[in-house]
Amino acid sequence: MIISVASGKGGTGKTLVTTNLAASIGEVELVDCDVEEPNSYLFFPNREGETSSDCTVKIPVIDEDKCTRCGRCSEFCAYNALAVFPQDVLLFKELCHGCGGCVLICPEGAISEGTRPIGKIFRAGSGDVRLLWGELNVGEPMATPLIRSVKAEATGDLVLIDSPPGTACPVIEAVRGSDFCLLVTEPTPFGLYDLSIAVQVVREMEIPCGVVVNRSGMGDRGVYDYCEREEIPILLEIPMKREIAEFYSRGVLFSQEMTEWQERFAGLIARIEEAIR
Ligand code: SF4
Numbered sequence: 001m002i003i004s005v006a007s008g009k010g011g012t013g014k015t016l017v018t019t020n021l022a023a024s025i026g027e028v029e030l031v032d033c034d035v036e037e038p039n040s041y042l043f044f045p046n047r048e049g050e051t052s053s054d055c056t057v058k059i060p061v062i063d064e065d066k067c068t069r070c071g072r073c074s075e076f077c078a079y080n081a082l083a084v085f086p087q088d089v090l091l092f093k094e095l096c097h098g099c100g101g102c103v104l105i106c107p108e109g110a111i112s113e114g115t116r117p118i119g120k121i122f123r124a125g126s127g128d129v130r131l132l133w134g135e136l137n138v139g140e141p142m143a144t145p146l147i148r149s150v151k152a153e154a155t156g157d158l159v160l161i162d163s164p165p166g167t168a169c170p171v172i173e174a175v176r177g178s179d180f181c182l183l184v185t186e187p188t189p190f191g192l193y194d195l196s197i198a199v200q201v202v203r204e205m206e207i208p209c210g211v212v213v214n215r216s217g218m219g220d221r222g223v224y225d226y227c228e229r230e231e232i233p234i235l236l237e238i239p240m241k242r243e244i245a246e247f248y249s250r251g252v253l254f255s256q257e258m259t260e261w262q263e264r265f266a267g268l269i270a271r272i273e274e275a276i277r
């Protein structure tokens with residue numbers, strides 16, 4: 001079962017939920033797909049066997065001696081990643097999506113496939129939890145190939161995906177293929193607005209979803225009324241408590257200190273199984 005944890009925006013408690021859930025259920029793979037700012041692994045300081053490898057994407061390599069500057073590759077590229085000048089051909093690497101089309105279209109066989117690194121994939125273990133995370137190179141605009149590669153490494157029976165914030169392409173790539181999506185929100189008008197957009201996205205992708213209300217007890221009833229109206233189950237509420245925030249700010253999993261929460265997080269999995277049955 002693949003469960004993704006998402007939220008319409010950052011700072012709602014997505015990582016708080018994912019990490020505490022992973023630590024409470026054990027025998028799970030936690031995949032941090034927030035590749036611009038991965039931080040789930042920091043909550044597991046006793047990591048062991050950490051390894052890493054480069055994540056690369058394909059790029060065209062042009063043989064200037066064979067190239068006749070015919071311009072076919074530039075005309076073909078839908079991403080405007082190639083520009084042909086009388087003297088040479090320029091590749092804008094950041095725009096290239098590595099589709100390989102220019103390699104096939106070149107009449108002179110002047111283009112071959114090379115690779116360029118866009119980030120790193122990390123792996124480690126912490127007790128029963130296997131940690132996987134991606135780290136995008138600074139200035140690299142394309143997160144989705146790295147997200148895809150990190151997800152591909154998760155092959156266990158239970159996979160938890162910590163998605164990037166927002167509702168743009170990286171989130172869609174992270175959530176794609178999930179059996180269930182947990183949407184973390186806070187009970188405020190801002191939380192409601194972002195939640196409603198996230199719900200539209202996962203419904204469009206035909207992924208069943210449920211809500212975790214973080215910092216419950218603050219704000220208003222808008223999120224609760226919305227969930228009732230839209231028939232979205234609220235599966236867990238985490239109250240607005242100073243000690244929970246303090247544990248989080250110190251990089252400590254609050255469920256390990258306030259142990260009654262381990263059962264509550266474990267119960268969340270049972271409720272998800274019930275919801276998708
Ligand atoms: S299609 Fe091939 S020959 Fe034509 S400009 Fe591009 S690389 Fe050169």
Ligand code: SF4
Binds near residue numbers: 077100103
């Ligand atoms: S591989 Fe695809 S995206 Fe990249 S330059 Fe060639 S045609 Fe454009």
